Amino acid sequence: xxxxxxxxxxxxxxxxxxxxxxxxxxxxVQRELGFWERAYGNGPLRKFILxxxxxxxxxxxxxxxxxxLLFPTFTDTIAAMWSSIQSGxxxxxxxxxxxxxxxxxxxxxxxxxxxxVLAISTRIGEDIMVTLTAMFSPLPSIALLPLAMIWFGLGxxxxxxVLIHSVLWAVALNTYSGFRATSTTLRMVGRNYxxxxxxxxxxxxxPAALPSIITGLKIGWAFAWRxxxxxxxxxxxxxxxxxxGWFIFQNKNMLDIPSxxxxxxxxxxxGLFVEGVVFKLLEDNTxxxxxxxx
Amino acid sequence: xxxxxxPKDTQQTGPHVAPLLNIEDVTLQYxxxxxxxxxxxxxxAKVYKAxxxxxxxxxxxxxxxxxxxIGGFHxxxxxxxxxxxxxxxxxxxxxxxxxxxxxxxxxxxxxxxxVMFPLLCSGKIRNRKEARDRALHYLEKVNLSKFxxxxxxxxxxxxxxxxxxxxxMAMEPDVLLMDEPFAALDALTRVxxxxxxxxxxxxxxxTVLFVTHSINEAIKIGNRIMLMSPHPGQVKAELNxxxxxxxxxxxxxxxERYIHQELFADKIEEGVNHG
Numbered sequence: 001x002x003x004x005x006x007x008x009x010x011x012x013x014x015x016x017x018x019x020x021x022x023x024x025x026x027x028x029v030q031r032e033l034g035f036w037e038r039a040y041g042n043g044p045l046r047k048f049i050l051x052x053x054x055x056x057x058x059x060x061x062x063x064x065x066x067x068x069l070l071f072p073t074f075t076d077t078i079a080a081m082w083s084s085i086q087s088g089x090x091x092x093x094x095x096x097x098x099x100x101x102x103x104x105x106x107x108x109x110x111x112x113x114x115x116x117v118l119a120i121s122t123r124i125g126e127d128i129m130v131t132l133t134a135m136f137s138p139l140p141s142i143a144l145l146p147l148a149m150i151w152f153g154l155g156x157x158x159x160x161x162v163l164i165h166s167v168l169w170a171v172a173l174n175t176y177s178g179f180r181a182t183s184t185t186l187r188m189v190g191r192n193y194x195x196x197x198x199x200x201x202x203x204x205x206x207p208a209a210l211p212s213i214i215t216g217l218k219i220g221w222a223f224a225w226r227x228x229x230x231x232x233x234x235x236x237x238x239x240x241x242x243x244x245g246w247f248i249f250q251n252k253n254m255l256d257i258p259s260x261x262x263x264x265x266x267x268x269x270x271g272l273f274v275e276g277v278v279f280k281l282l283e284d285n286t287x288x289x290x291x292x293x294x
Numbered sequence: 295x296x297x298x299x300x301p302k303d304t305q306q307t308g309p310h311v312a313p314l315l316n317i318e319d320v321t322l323q324y325x326x327x328x329x330x331x332x333x334x335x336x337x338x339a340k341v342y343k344a345x346x347x348x349x350x351x352x353x354x355x356x357x358x359x360x361x362x363x364i365g366g367f368h369x370x371x372x373x374x375x376x377x378x379x380x381x382x383x384x385x386x387x388x389x390x391x392x393x394x395x396x397x398x399x400x401x402x403x404x405x406x407x408x409v410m411f412p413l414l415c416s417g418k419i420r421n422r423k424e425a426r427d428r429a430l431h432y433l434e435k436v437n438l439s440k441f442x443x444x445x446x447x448x449x450x451x452x453x454x455x456x457x458x459x460x461x462x463m464a465m466e467p468d469v470l471l472m473d474e475p476f477a478a479l480d481a482l483t484r485v486x487x488x489x490x491x492x493x494x495x496x497x498x499x500x501t502v503l504f505v506t507h508s509i510n511e512a513i514k515i516g517n518r519i520m521l522m523s524p525h526p527g528q529v530k531a532e533l534n535x536x537x538x539x540x541x542x543x544x545x546x547x548x549x550e551r552y553i554h555q556e557l558f559a560d561k562i563e564e565g566v567n568h569g
Contacts, residue, residue: 110329185395188367191385193412203415207402291447 039104047276072258077265080258090247094266096229097243104163105224109217111164112171117201119172120179129172133198137169141227145234146236154235159228166227174219178212179205209291210286218279222271313340314380314501315357315364315469319373322359333359334527336373339520341469344499346535348516350506352557357505357546359472364503365391377468390462394474396454399446399461406442409433409461418465429550433457435494452483459491463500463517470502488514492538509553514541521556530556 039045055074062073070081084090115132120127133235141162148158159171190204206213232245242250248263317340320334326459331509333356341347349357362368364375375382377389390412392398399408410422421427431444436456446454455475462470476484488511495502504515512519513536521530533553536545 008335169506181398183395185393186400187392188362188365188385188391189398189400191367192387192389192391194385194387194416200414204400204413207400210402286402290445294400 010261024072044276063115069255069257072261077261078257080256081262081265082260083263084247088261090266092269093242093244093247097232097245098270100159100243101224101228103156104160104228105167105221107160108164108167108220108224109171112168112175112216112220115168115172116175116179119176120201120205121197121270129176131177133169133173136165137173139165141166142230145231149235159231162227162231163224166223170223171213171216171220174212174216175209178209179217181212182208213281214283214287218275221274221279225267227272247269310341314345314378315339315363315503316376316379316431317341317360317373318376320360320363320370320373320375322356322368323365323371324359324368326539332526334522337522337527337529338373339529339532341501341503341518343501346495346502346504346515348504348506348512348519348535349483349522350509350512350516350519350553350557351522351530352509352524353507354527355522355524357507357522358473360527361471361503362392365389365470365471374498387412387418387465388468389471390465390467391452392458392462392470392475393473394456394477396478398458399443399454403445405433405438405444405446405449405457406430408457409445409464412461412465412473416465428464429460432460435463435497436460436490443565450483452479452487455479455487456490459494463498466500468501470500472502472504474505474507477506477508484511509550509557512553513546513549514520519553521553523557 014068033041058075062071062076065071067075079089115125115129119129120126144162144165145158148161150160151159173283186208187203190200195203229248231247233245233249243268244263248260251257251259283293296398318338318406319336320338321335324333325331337356337360339347344549345378349360351357359368363370364377364382366382366389369383382389399405402412403411406426409432410425413419413425413428414422419428430439431443433439436459438453438456438460441453442448446457449457457476459472462472476487481489491502492515504512506512506515515535517535519533519535521533522528523530533549536549
């Protein structure tokens with residue numbers, strides 16, 4: 001019965017048996033990519049071309065505006081940048097900014113590390129961290145600057161204080177969520193090895209949470225830059241050490257707009273360098289190598 | 295009453311031999327939401343040295359929970375688990391676990407480093423070179439010599455499980471705890487891995503506690519098979535396994551039918567109760 005019903009429904013065909021050809025007779029099982037395919041696959045080259053196009057658009061728009069006080073062209077900006085590099089002012093300003101930035105960033109990271117380690121070690125630590133982050137994370141650092149100036153005066157102290165505020169919560173939150181997202185299996189593996197406390201955190205949780213930690217570091221870095229440039233515009237000239245923000249502000253006062261653009265361009269270039277070289281190297285040698293992120 | 299043990303494959307465990315692992319009336323409970331769920335109820339078992347002890351049962355019989363309790367990850371609400379007469383209270387490298395999940399290898403370490411890591415951080419071996427030699431030795435045993443420098447993401451599922459087994463064995467633990475290690479593998483690889491595990495056992499006679507829900511796997515692997523009933527997990531039977539040359543054939547079929555019946559009887563009762 002069943003076979004009759006089946007043969008009515010199914011289409012009958014002869015069976016097929018073949019021998020696959022040898023790979024050598026087919027020819028192109030593997031082939032090298034062509035020049036253009038390789039060029040397109042090259043991330044830095046793609047990005048460089050993109051930047052060149054953006055600079056081109058800038059130049060065209062600048063020429064069409066034709067007013068250096070409103071919108072200097074790309075070449076004017078580069079010229080202004082070159083002359084301030086030669087005079088030594090721009091490098092000094094960049095150095096002053098980076099100096100404060102690294103101190104603030106470092107201190108922020110250290111505090112974030114302490115906070116997150118407390119948060120995963122104890123329940124009360126977790127409550128403290130979650131509450132503090134919820135309270136302070138939405139608060140713009142610049143809003144704290146007036147207070148900081150009263151507490152720490154016009155100088156490095158205030159800047160470092162607002163920098164810590166801008167870095168701490170972003171890094172702590174990302175690190176903490178990375179720890180929380182570590183798979184149960186990996187946690188059990190770590191405890192199975194008899195790892196506890198700091199050994200467990202440093203050998204299992206931190207590497208496992210590295211993708212989130214690096215994201216936190218990047219966000220923290222961007223926040224710190226923004227905060228610093230903004231804060232330096234409020235006061236930059238304490239003890240004669242203005243940073244980049246002060247450079248921009250001062251040149252605006254003198255209506256030297258190409259130099260203002262040069263200052264902004266310097267901020268962007270440093271940002272690109274840190275993102276495209278420092279963080280990229282870090283990622284390539286860690287999480288990308290281990291395929292924890294594509 | 296069930297297929298008597300083959301002479302060469304089972305050891306003589308007279309009453310004078312002390313068990314390696316002694317599970318006494320262990321009740322395990324865990325909290326899920328607002329409920330306390332009893333995973334196992336008063337389970338007892340004795341595991342002797344060189345046993346290939348299989349915990350077999352349907353899902354929900356608490357076999358994995360029991361294994362994790364032996365691993366030290368769950369504290370029994372009642373009863374004790376003793377390893378060498380010492381009560382198990384926390385996880386430790388004397389009970390290495392092999393999990394079902396492929397993500398049990400540390401992705402930031404190469405295959406060799408993954409095997410070396412527990413040796414070094416448990417303090418079992420302090421010398422890096424010695425740890426490396428031992429890791430390479432065990433990786434060779436699981437046929438992974440070609441992949442010692444690869445990172446876990448480059449390996450297939452079966453290879454990852456082999457690394458996990460090598461990692462467990464390299465520690466030379468008192469007992470190797472395997473939690474459905476082959477369940478996520480395809481059928482062909484699974485059979486191959488079972489054969490390899492038996493070969494490894496022939497080689498070093500390590501003690502292993504093996505959780506599975508596959509009757510075939512239990513018969514193939516175990517020299518002693520504990521059947522557990524679900525909701526909550528209780529001991530239904532503890533059977534002797536078959537000799538190696540009997541794991542395919544009429545005796546195996548008979549044992550399989552018996553186990554199937556034992557586990558299946560539960561389902562009918564359950565159906566009646568809930569129906």
